[in-house]
Amino acid sequence: MASRARPLSLIAPALAALLLALVLAPLAAVGWRGAGMSLGPADWAAVRFSVTQALLSAAISTLLAIPVARALARRRFPGRSLLVTLMGAPFLLPAVVAVLGLLAVFGRSGLLNQALVAMGLPPISIYGLHGVVLAHVFLNLPLATRMILHGWLSIPSERIRLAQSLGFGPSETFRHLEWPMLREVLPGVALVILVICLTSFAVVLTLGGGPAATTIELAIYQAVRFEFDLGRAAGLAGVQLAVGVIAVLAAWTLTRPAGFGAGLDRGLPLSAPTGWRRWGDGMALTTSALFLALPLAAVLWRGLPGLTDLPASVLPAAARSVAVALASALLATTAALTLALAAARHGSPLMEGAATLPLATSGLVLGTGLFLLIQPFAPPMSLALPVTILVNTALSLPYLYRILLPEARALQADYGRLADSLALHGWSRLRWLVLPRLARPLGFGAGIAAALSMGDLGVIALFAGERQATLPLVVSQLTGAYRMEAAASAALILVTLSFVLFWACDAGGRRAAA
Amino acid sequence: MQKHLLAAGLLTIAMPALAETPVLTVLTYDSFTTEWGPGPAIETAFEATCACDLRFVPAGDGAALLARVQLEGAASDADLVLGLDTSLTAAASATQLFAPHGKTPKTDLPVDFADPNFLPFDWGWFAFVHDKTKLPEPPKSFEALAASDVTIVIQDPRSSTPGLGLLLWVKAAYGDRAPEIWQGLADNIVTVTPGWSEAYGLFLEGEADMVLSYTTSPAYHLIAEGDDTKAAALFDEGHYMQIEVAGKLASSDQPDLADQFLDFMLTDAFQSVIPQTNWMYPVITPAAGLPEGFDAFRPAKSLLLSPAEAQAVRDAALAEWQAALAR
Numbered sequence: 001m002a003s004r005a006r007p008l009s010l011i012a013p014a015l016a017a018l019l020l021a022l023v024l025a026p027l028a029a030v031g032w033r034g035a036g037m038s039l040g041p042a043d044w045a046a047v048r049f050s051v052t053q054a055l056l057s058a059a060i061s062t063l064l065a066i067p068v069a070r071a072l073a074r075r076r077f078p079g080r081s082l083l084v085t086l087m088g089a090p091f092l093l094p095a096v097v098a099v100l101g102l103l104a105v106f107g108r109s110g111l112l113n114q115a116l117v118a119m120g121l122p123p124i125s126i127y128g129l130h131g132v133v134l135a136h137v138f139l140n141l142p143l144a145t146r147m148i149l150h151g152w153l154s155i156p157s158e159r160i161r162l163a164q165s166l167g168f169g170p171s172e173t174f175r176h177l178e179w180p181m182l183r184e185v186l187p188g189v190a191l192v193i194l195v196i197c198l199t200s201f202a203v204v205l206t207l208g209g210g211p212a213a214t215t216i217e218l219a220i221y222q223a224v225r226f227e228f229d230l231g232r233a234a235g236l237a238g239v240q241l242a243v244g245v246i247a248v249l250a251a252w253t254l255t256r257p258a259g260f261g262a263g264l265d266r267g268l269p270l271s272a273p274t275g276w277r278r279w280g281d282g283m284a285l286t287t288s289a290l291f292l293a294l295p296l297a298a299v300l301w302r303g304l305p306g307l308t309d310l311p312a313s314v315l316p317a318a319a320r321s322v323a324v325a326l327a328s329a330l331l332a333t334t335a336a337l338t339l340a341l342a343a344a345r346h347g348s349p350l351m352e353g354a355a356t357l358p359l360a361t362s363g364l365v366l367g368t369g370l371f372l373l374i375q376p377f378a379p380p381m382s383l384a385l386p387v388t389i390l391v392n393t394a395l396s397l398p399y400l401y402r403i404l405l406p407e408a409r410a411l412q413a414d415y416g417r418l419a420d421s422l423a424l425h426g427w428s429r430l431r432w433l434v435l436p437r438l439a440r441p442l443g444f445g446a447g448i449a450a451a452l453s454m455g456d457l458g459v460i461a462l463f464a465g466e467r468q469a470t471l472p473l474v475v476s477q478l479t480g481a482y483r484m485e486a487a488a489s490a491a492l493i494l495v496t497l498s499f500v501l502f503w504a505c506d507a508g509g510r511r512a513a514a
Numbered sequence: 515m516q517k518h519l520l521a522a523g524l525l526t527i528a529m530p531a532l533a534e535t536p537v538l539t540v541l542t543y544d545s546f547t548t549e550w551g552p553g554p555a556i557e558t559a560f561e562a563t564c565a566c567d568l569r570f571v572p573a574g575d576g577a578a579l580l581a582r583v584q585l586e587g588a589a590s591d592a593d594l595v596l597g598l599d600t601s602l603t604a605a606a607s608a609t610q611l612f613a614p615h616g617k618t619p620k621t622d623l624p625v626d627f628a629d630p631n632f633l634p635f636d637w638g639w640f641a642f643v644h645d646k647t648k649l650p651e652p653p654k655s656f657e658a659l660a661a662s663d664v665t666i667v668i669q670d671p672r673s674s675t676p677g678l679g680l681l682l683w684v685k686a687a688y689g690d691r692a693p694e695i696w697q698g699l700a701d702n703i704v705t706v707t708p709g710w711s712e713a714y715g716l717f718l719e720g721e722a723d724m725v726l727s728y729t730t731s732p733a734y735h736l737i738a739e740g741d742d743t744k745a746a747a748l749f750d751e752g753h754y755m756q757i758e759v760a761g762k763l764a765s766s767d768q769p770d771l772a773d774q775f776l777d778f779m780l781t782d783a784f785q786s787v788i789p790q791t792n793w794m795y796p797v798i799t800p801a802a803g804l805p806e807g808f809d810a811f812r813p814a815k816s817l818l819l820s821p822a823e824a825q826a827v828r829d830a831a832l833a834e835w836q837a838a839l840a841r
């Protein structure tokens with residue numbers, strides 16, 4: 001029996017090793033080509049700024065997501081399901097599109113400033129550290145909300161019923177049910193947002209306001225393009241990874257399993273307190289819905305006029321992107337499920353690191369390193385799409401892993417021994433236990449992975465040949481040739497396709513779980 | 515049977531001949547190869563004369579080109595690199611990856627330009643572009659701009675060639691006074707974007723009064739959109755030039771074909787495609803003349819540092835820029 005469980009226990013470490021190799025080998029290849037890795041004071045200033053903005057963005061996104069997720073968990077209202085689905089959208093926007101959407105609301109001639117001026121108040125400027133954090137909160141608050149909402153929905157209804165029969169008020173419910181759940185979920189949520197913000201490039205540079213807002217990634221651009229100093233680029237990418245490792249270890253130390261035990265899966269929302277808490281929940285929902293919907297509406301509005309006048313290359317590029325997205329999502333889901341199930345049995349910081357660090361790699365160093373590694377064996381252009389699929393898989397896996405892990409842990413704690421004693425292993429365990437119980441997070445995660453792989457420019461720019469452009473690349477080429485209206489429309493198509501992929505997976509998962 | 519054998523024999527002879535159509539590979543920036551860029555028309559025109567297969571390989575934006583050449587080194591499949599500018603040619607020559615072209619063409623460039631490794635194919639003047647209806651009286655110099663409350667959006671010199679061009683523009687115009695000019699401009703700068711497209715997008719969205727672009731940008735709006743509200747502000751100091759060049763790689767396995775392409779580059783078939791696809795000036799004025807709007811904003815004075823000067827002042831100019839703007 002023990003021997004039958006073995007294949008999985010070998011596959012997961014092999015997978016983790018493969019991921020670490022994918023992160024470290026390109027870095028080593030770049031460092032190998034360079035000479036020395038000395039970092040100057042300007043580099044350390046970039047490190048400080050990167051870490052500061054990432055910490056602020058992660059903390060604010062996570063904290064603001066708690067009341068929104070709680071309101072969604074305990075209130076039922078018309079449009080709730082639409083709002084939950086819409087929560088996926090901002091996260092899927094390509095950075096430049098998201099920035100333009102935000103500017104339509106918060107920019108110099110945006111809605112907010114027009115309203116302020118109309119009321120006789122001075123206009124505000126979005127450019128600076130606060131603008132960077134605002135954009136990161138816009139992009140990541142929905143993801144955090146969805147992940148925390150999964151936590152709330154996973155509190156077994158038996159515990160909720162017990163709490164109600166014991167006459168728990170809101171504060172006791174928080175102490176005994178909600179806080180343990182948050183202790184399990186929040187560190188992982190904050191970790192993944194921190195790491196993604198650490199490597200954010202276009203958002204930080206565009207809204208940062210000037211060279212004071214120099215991130216590690218920009219310093220890497222400078223090293224590669226301005227100075228062709230590959231050693232320094234590798235050094236900077238190494239520092240970025242090290243920050244990622246520290247974050248992984250911190251989150252590992254802070255996470256505590258909630259230990260609710262198994263339930264019978266009868267859906268039961270938390271009791272919805274009345275009075276000021278009702279108004280509080282309403283405020284949280286309305287504010288977050290407006291904050292997310294207004295820039296999205298601007299993206300839609302900007303993209304509509306040019307839809308009839310798109311260049312012919314958009315269609316094949318869109319098809320290529322969808323194919324890449326589906327392949328990446330399938331690979332990432334399989335790999336993340338394998339890792340999460342193994343980590344739920346015997347978690348280790350190494351496993352956590354392998355499943356998180358791809359996010360902390362520098363896109364430019366990853367692309368450059370893969371290019372250097374592939375070039376001696378094959379023309380890199382001939383491998384453009386496989387490499388894109390591989391990189392997108394690695395980059396979306398951390399989200400999936402983070403989404404699956406808490407529920408895989410609960411599954412192992414609640415049903416692991418029962419399944420073992422029933423000799424439920426391998427495929428049948430997957431078929432009868434894992435897939436049905438994890439359908440909801442699997443669907444959500446696969447949707448996130450597919451949509452991310454649609455939108456991510458990643459390394460395609462370094463590898464793409466003449467006729468291999470993906471949709472994000474076409475958008476960037478259009479904006480590079482004055483065609484802002486066509487670019488806005490191509491971006492709208494990109495966002496719509498991402499959203500449809502996301503919605504199909506997410507709704508599929510929710511239906512299978514119901 | 516005999517016929518079949520003959521046909522089979524002919525086929526086997528014909529097959530390798532087909533496969534041996536020489537391939538000329540040109541490494542260039544992304545926007546050159548797009549369906550609305552100059553690439554497709556130039557490919558058709560050159561292939562009609564060369565009995566070869568011309569392939570453009572996009573390598574990201576202009577700033578990424580040189581890094582790509584250095585990454586590939588002597589193992590590169592490319593025969594030519596097209597799209598470097600004069601702020602990069604000194605560094606490019608120093609890699610010793612490029613071969614001399616041995617040509618002395620006559621061009622219509624407003625300045626003298628000769629480089630043993632690189633031939634120019636188009637050029638433009640950097641300029642601040644604005645909307646005439648919103649900013650009817652634009653500043654006439656950097657100093658006037660700094661003294662005004664006109665807002666601008668510029669590109670980062672570390673990731674964008676126009677950004678680097680502006681750095682060299684201020685340096686060429688003001689020399690040791692450059693830090694002072696940058697300090698004056700600091701409160702006019704709304705933000706610094708990673709590339710040209712983000713900056714231009716912000717300007718069109720109304721985030722700034724002016725954007726660093728080219729004197730030919732208004733011509734795009736005029737010709738492609740029938741919009742004559744955009745204008746380029748002419749500065750008294752003169753305008754810095756961007757000259758885009760192409761060079762032959764020493765490792766090329768098609769050196770003769772590469773030479774043939776460089777000759778073709780300076781003919782009307784190539785040059786006449788440039789204005790309305792790359793929105794830059796051709797280096798040899800086409801027989802049909804320049805399109806409408808290309809003569810609307812012509813600076814009286816052109817500024818250009820030699821490749822060696824540009825290379826020499828670059829790092830110090832960048833440090834000054836960072837110090838002045840990182841308040």
